[in-house]
Amino acid sequence: MKKLILFLSLMTLCICAASAQIYKWTDAQGNVHFSDVPHDGAEKVKINESQTFSPPKPINGNNSTLGTKDQTSNKPRSYTKVVISQPQNEATVRNNNGYLVVAVELEPDLTPGDNLQLLFDGAPIGEPQPNLSFQLNGIYRGEHTIAVQVLDPSGQVLNTSDSVTFFMHRARVGMGGGGTKS
Known part of the structure; x- marks a missing residue:
């Protein structure tokens, strides 16, 4: 039971951290700062979605071409x-x-x-x-x-x-x- 509570607590922290807002501001010396706490003159930073990849779908969805390729590969190669x-x-x-x-x-x-x-x-x-x-x-x-x-x-x-x-x-x-x- 303790492990379940710990797991749920960690998951809640991860979700909160992932949805946290980031703020950017410049101090009097010209240094740029980033924080999750807003300051005077801070602007919200837009965070783009993380990059993902979806592999392209096969041109021919059936596997019948694989069977013919295997059959032709049994022929002697020259x-x-x-x-x-x-x-x-x-x-x-x-x-x-x-x-x-x-x-x-x-x-x-x-x-x-x-x-x-x-x-x-x-x-x-x-x-x-x-x-x-x-x-x-x-x-x-x-x-x-x-x-x-x-x-x-x-x-x-x-x-x-x-x-x-x-x-x-x-x-x-x-x-x-x-x-x-x-």
Whole structure:
């Protein structure tokens, strides 16, 4: 019972505070003051309603279009373009940490649920992902090939890019020129 009385008291205070009038006045030094108590020369401040948002109603209120969309999504999707745009084929990548960014271009855009799998020297590396770029670290020096597969939600390969060959160049300690050892 005490909790109910406390709750009702708090609700009454909230309602009173929400409906309180605000007054504004300027003192002799030119300072502007606001208060809930009127002073000489104070004017009422008009408080606008708080901003609200109502989401727009769907254009088509029935759910029949969702069913047809799901049915068409079961058809095999085809990607007309699956290309590795970075690095370019036969490129030399100079990075002492063996860092490489692989960028992929797709047409049409990746369908929700589909993922990309990076193949590094013929083997899958990392988990399939919906991102169009991959970041690799610690790549050993030498020649490597990469390709990208587009996978559907069940993991089936929908399309594969052409392989790109690149050469990782990492400087070695002691390869500097000119100095002599004593």
